[in-house]
Amino acid sequence: MKQRITALTLALAFTISSHQAHAQQDQAQQVAIKVNGPEIQNDVITFAGSPRLSQVYNELQVRGVNMQNVHWPAVRLVSADAQEQRLNEQRELVQQLYQLSKHYREQGDDSNEQFVRRVAEQVASWPVIGAEPIGPGHVQTPEANTMNQNVVKKSSLSAIWDEARISIDANPLLPASEEQKNRYQLVVPTIDQHQDDNLQVIGAVWVPFVMDYNPKLTARETAQQEKLKQRLEDLSRPYEVTQITVDGITETIYIDPHNAYSQKFSSGAKVFVKFETSELPNEFADINEKLIELARYWNPLKPHLSTTTTSRVRSATLGPLVQEQLPEEPTLWLGEADDKPRTTTSDFGGTGLLQMPSGRMAEHGEFSFTYYDNEEYRRWAMSLQVFPWLETTIRYNDIRTRRYSPFPEFSGDQTYKDRGVDFKFRLLEESRWVPELSVGIRDLAGTGFFSGEFIAANKRFGDLDLTLGMGWGYLGKNDNISNPFCEITDDFCRRPRGFVGSGGDFEPDRWFRGPTSLFGGIEYHTPWDPLTLKLEYDGNDYRNEPAIVAIEQDSPWNLGFEYQVNDMFNVKLSFERGNTMMFGFTLRTNFNDLVQPKAAPGSRPPQAPKRPTTEQLKNEEAVQEIRNALYAEAGIWTGKLTLSADEKTLRFYGGQYRYREQELAIEKAGRVLASELPPTVETYSFLEEVNGMLLAQTNIDASQFKAAISRTDIQSTTAQSYSRSKPEVSEGEQKLFVADHQISWPGFTVKPFLEQSFGGPEGFYMYQISLDVRSSWSLTENLFVYGTLSTKVANNYDKFNFIAGREDGPLPRVRTYVREYVTMSDVWLRNLQLVYQKQLTDNWYAMAYGGYYELMFGGVGGEVLYRELDSNWAFGMDINYARQRSFENHTGFRDYDVITGHATSYWMPEFLPDSQIRLAIGQFLAGDRGAQVSFEHKFDSGIIAGAYAAKTNVSAEDYGEGSFTKGFYISIPFDLLQLQHSPKRGTISWSPLTRDGGQMLRREFSLFGFTDKRSPYYTE
Secondary structure (H helix, E strand, O other): OHHHHHHHHHHHHHHHHHHHHHHHHOOOOEEEEEEEEOOEEEEEEEEEOOOEHHHHHHHHHHOOOOHHHEOHHHOEEEEHHHHHHHHHHHHHHHHHHHHHHHHHHHOOOHHHHHHHHHHHHHHHOOOEOOEEOOOOOOOOOOOOOOOOOOOOOOOOOOOOHHHHHHOHHHOOEOOOOOOOOOOEEEEOOEHHHHOOOEEEEEEOEOOOEEEEOOOOOOHHHHHHHOOOHHHEOOOEEEEEEEEEOOOOOEEEEEOOOOOOEOOOOOOOOEEEEEEOHHHOOHHHOOHHHHHHHHHOOEOOOOOOOOOOOOHHHHHHHOOOOOOOOOOOOOOOOOOOEOOOOOOOEOOOOOEEOOOOEOOOOOOOOEEEEEEEEOOOEEEEEEEEEEEOOEEEEEEEEEEEEEEOOOOHHHHOOOEEEEEEEEEEEEEEOOOOOOOEEEEEEEOOOOOOOOOEEEEEEEEEEOOEEEEEEEEEEOOOOOOOEOOHHHHOOHHHHOOOOOOOOOOOOOOHHHOOOOOEEEEEEEEEEOOOOOEEEEEEEOOOOOOOOOOOOOOOOOOOEEEEEEEEEEOOEEEEEEEEOOOEEEEEEEEEEEOOOOOOOOOOOOOOOOOOOOOOOHHHHOOHHHHHHHHHHHHHHHOEEEEEEEEOOOOOEEEEEEEEOOOOOHHHHHHHHHHHHHHHOOOOOOEEEEEEEEOOEEEEEEEEEHHHHHHHHHOOOOOOOOHHHEEEEOOOOOOOOEEEEEOOOOOOOOEEEEEEEEEEEEOOOOOOEEEEEEEEEEEEEEOOOOEEEEEEEEEEEEEOHHHOOOOOOOOOOOOOOOOOOHHHHHHOOOEEEEEEEEEEEEEOOOOEEEEEEEEEOOOOEEEEEEEEEEEOOOOOEEEEEEEEEEEEEOOOOOOOEEEEEEEEEEEEEEEOOOOOOOEEEEEEEEEOOOOOEEEEEEEEEEOOOOOEEEEEEEEEOOOHHHHOOOOOEEEEEEEEEHHHOOOOOOOOEEEEEEEOOOOOOOOOOOOOOOHHHHOHHHOOOOOO
């Protein structure tokens, strides 16, 4: 911390001294700051030249203002430019509200017309000020994963004394010019005279009013005591408000029994009542966000509107259009949740009660692993909340009472393993009167042993969560209600038995058919915070179970509890069917929230440039010093450096190899160049180059960037100085440096490799762990050799016993020789390829390659790709001659060969943010033809979860168990696992079975991966 303060102090000293010369050159230019606050009224402080905010604070001390008594969250620096901007926004919003009022008048809705007009008049009277950002995090968004960055998320509108003195981020320069003279105001309220214990309600209310602030009450209790909902109109949102604290931070506050938990209002805050946007025309859908943003700029010296009455007479201010008194919502006699309610998992995985699912969804990004155990079954389930409205679950059921097969030579004594994939979709999100409603399909493409469908609704009352649902299939065997879909057609009254082929097929003709049962239950979060109790009415009667043995059900009621050991681990115990004890646990994390602090050096502080003229750049020593600094501090390797003919643009050709977050590297590079290059260089351009292919160009506006990092321009941010464009090469560029390509020794890396599959007959878990020594050898700019030598660490593929894999079988054995390949030797050559890449035009790329593609195949092939800059789609084609490698020696080949290739489209749809869909159509390794579709979603942490499936012209019978190829994977950024930054990733994948149909080449490289910088997805 001491080093950070020293660096920032030096930076501040530089920026102050660099502007003293400017002030000395023009003493006539002055900055006058009007200071307003309870202790000082309209006092003008005048400076010759441009002062820092810290100098203004120092002058206040000289004038006797007690800085210890300043109410720092409410301190605001106001400029004329920002004031004009805020007032314009206010006028535009008022006009927008009048347009909304006109809309209701044209609809003949007098009540809403008058109400919106009153809100427009209210907003027009808001005391808005043009506050400039003086808080931390303005120059660069605070990095939550960096130790030496400010990780406290604060409003940038306010600052504290020490921050404004020490941190350049919170200490802006107040420029001196004739235009800016007398155009600043500093609002400095004090604690004892500004502190306000009341809460003013503004926004979608007939008239703003005051609520009493009570720190002992939760927000819901305060709203109930103050009868907030009775004061709302038809267009007001009744179940949540937005709190705007004194320092300008916004927070959603829930005040209805269904979503409230122990949140509290902040003293002196504004309570903004939102419009119910579902009741507004589409063009006004963003009105709430605009009004909330404007309210952040409320003048802290005018905490309440002058028209607002005190709390003692507030009832007289409600106006003539107040709705009739609504019944007061029930007191939560079982208490209010201490924290935001967290979902729990069922015995089958996914959110739910015990045996039954629920309509609830977990937090977006939540990943959970659930283990469940009783006498007949064991279950392992992994669930992921892919979107707020989509939950997916992969589950294995170990049926302890039956063998995998009657043939010991095939599966030994292994018990039967049943696979299942579940999907649950949210149809309605819970509101004041509407429950959370979801529909789900359990065991979507499995054997049908545990398959079922359901519709479930949930309603929360504080710590009580009620579930009511209707189930079909395994969830509806109790048959306690008639199937409502029978009214549509008699086909829904019967459910086909068994499953098609070898299992794994989609069978929609079974969904929502046959016997139906109601199920439900209660989940109670007890006053003892870690403990949750569950009571459930089961929809299953446990007849004709997959376990084969008789399972008795003495009662349809199940009772259990779940104990939260910590944020990541829950244990559960239940008494089910009236006669059976069951045990389980859940491990959970959230892929959105995962971060890893970094022990990385800080960014270079602003400082005077080392080279005042461009002539000083034109020598080998200077260029080498800049290249070394860029690589050391920003991870950017430069292969070519040019200066434009007018000497205003410096271009760096190369690549960035250290940071997954590209903007972090660019910010560090900008700081290096700002301190190295002369001020006459106006633009820094970085051209991303991969194997001779120019992919994208990032430009930094030097003057705006310098203004941001030194706070000489209050409103500039580093992000505003960046822009992306197509790679540009201008005429007459001066080449300052060109790295001649030289063939040097190959580079080597070592990394572990894991291949795995689950649920096979020979063993539940088949794996191969190896240590890969990887080497890359660049021969020319576009040509390189890549190879991997693997050594066995451990594997159990010697158990693999695919008896259906005959040489004369329905499919050539392209993957089921896995045992022979991984057991032939302890060391093997995994791949060895010669690769040539070429950029054909701005958007077309090509690649040719030959050698050993992978462990099982070698050959020659090529690929082309069309990809526009920053486009959400791309298209490519590849074609390969592949020949099967020998598993009897390391370098030979077998007789089998095939032409394989695919036309592949890549799409990142706007309606599914941070997601990518790939569709590949063509011929696979076994000569079968069809399509593979894959879907992957990236979470805030950078983790990517994906799934794929291939369906070809091979029948389910010829394919074998599983019916078609499918699999799942998780791609994890390395920098989540280490203290150093890294752009690289590791992938954990698993497939249910190893079979021969629908198999693609496992090529090490693809053009889509090489060109990721065209529209970044795997890096950011």
